[in-house]
Amino acid sequence: MQNSTLLFWISLLTIVSNILSITGHSKFEQFVFRTYTKATQSSKYAQYKKLKDEQISINRERSLLSAQDNYAKWTKLNRKFDQLSEKLAAIESELNMNKVKVESTIKLALKFTTVVPITLMKVWYSRTSLFYIPQGVFPWFMNYFVINFPFMTKGSVGIFFWCFCLNRVFWCLYDILKFFFIDEKVEKPTKLNVDADSTTVSTKKTE
């Protein structure tokens, strides 16, 4: 792969994985899960909803009856209710299993598209120089020892070091932006009010 292409891809992947870790993997997973299930599983959910509605109506009918006076009808409604509960439990467990399966697949896919390519590239191109820093920009010991950290020729920047710098810059920028634009809500401290007379401890919000 050409150096410039490599540079582009590694930068993109690193930034994307960092963004993902900011927004939270779970949110992304849930988004994908919801769109997937809407597309494929809607029939099962519809069936579940139908059975649930039926069950609620049977329950309503049953509560209107007096068990002692209409024992046979009440028992028949009971039987139907139990049957529906069983069916609902079966569908619920199926849907849950499906959810677990899909979520684990999504996690795996995410890993595959971000972490794995980065690691592979780092291993495969560990000795490739991405670009060269012209002499004189940094002090001599930087060129000799620092920039070319793993095994590079003097003055060249390899993939490892580049990722490291990219990550640091990214997170610094993120912290700065967070400081200026995002205000995290802090809860007011609650004061514990220990009542001398009673044995209860109540909490009172400070004014």
Place this chain on the structure above:
Amino acid sequence: MSDFEVEPSLKDIITHESLKWIFVGGKGGVGKTTTSSSVSIQLALNNPTKNYLLISTDPAHNLSDAFDQKFGKDARLVEGLTNLSCMEIDPSSSLEEFTSNNSMGMDQSDPLNGMMSEITGSIPGIDEAFSFMEVLKHIKNQKNDDSSVIKYDTIIFDTAPTGHTLRFLQLPSTLEKLLGKFNEISGRLGPLMNMMGGDQKNEMFSKLADIKAQVTEVNKQFQDPELTTFICVCISEFLSLYETERLIQDLTKYNMDVNSIVVNQLLFAGDDDECKRCQSRWKMQSKYLEQMDELYEDYHLVKMPLLGNEIRGVDNLKIFSRFLIDPYDPKKQKDVVFSLTDH
């Protein structure tokens, strides 16, 4: 639907040739022991060539009271009949027998041993486990060709009043799973155990494998409607009916055949009856009876009268048990109510 009416008697069960296990159960105080004794007596009278055994799995045994005769943990013939025996399983003595058979070289006078047996004896469900072991023993005997051991053609169980019955029935499948897992583990750890325990472990494992095979067999037999059936006993009141319904649902889940319900303590107080209390109670009972007729169309619904006295002793039980086969006619057979002999 009158051409396919299910008859309100237990004739089907009494004349059923292949039945090997009959369970009689229901919530407390409804007349399980009376019913199970009556069923056993009718079976014994109608099939004189076959052998029957009535086992009580209730820790508070009352077969001795019902028959007016002392029974124990060994099957004893009922006085007056040649082919019916009764057994009351006593968990503490069964436990002693069990531990002495499987002592595995442990010191009998060791006080720790005594404590262990006490603890084991108070485990909930231990009664069911020992009754179950009787069942296993019986199955083993059936396959045994030794003629000195009495073989029983049918075993009737007088079950305990609470949900213990269901736990008892659950034992086969629970044990099966347990033993299956145990076998798996022993298979994997086999060589390791050999190094540690020696021959004792092998013996234990082979015994467990043996038991597992028997348990699987029992499970199969209990779920075969040609071999096993359950008779529900109840009275015509709301709670008893509700419990019966729950019992039937649970039994259906276990794939056990239920096709008969015996309703005891019915008053049959017609309009000419002098006792106003009986009339009003009978009204309440018939209300529920009608509902039951509608709800349990496919079941044999046997209606048994409330007699004037306790039903104790073989002779009284014979009188009462007739109504399981020929339904009680309140108009023609009113005299029976006060005809029981005092013992």
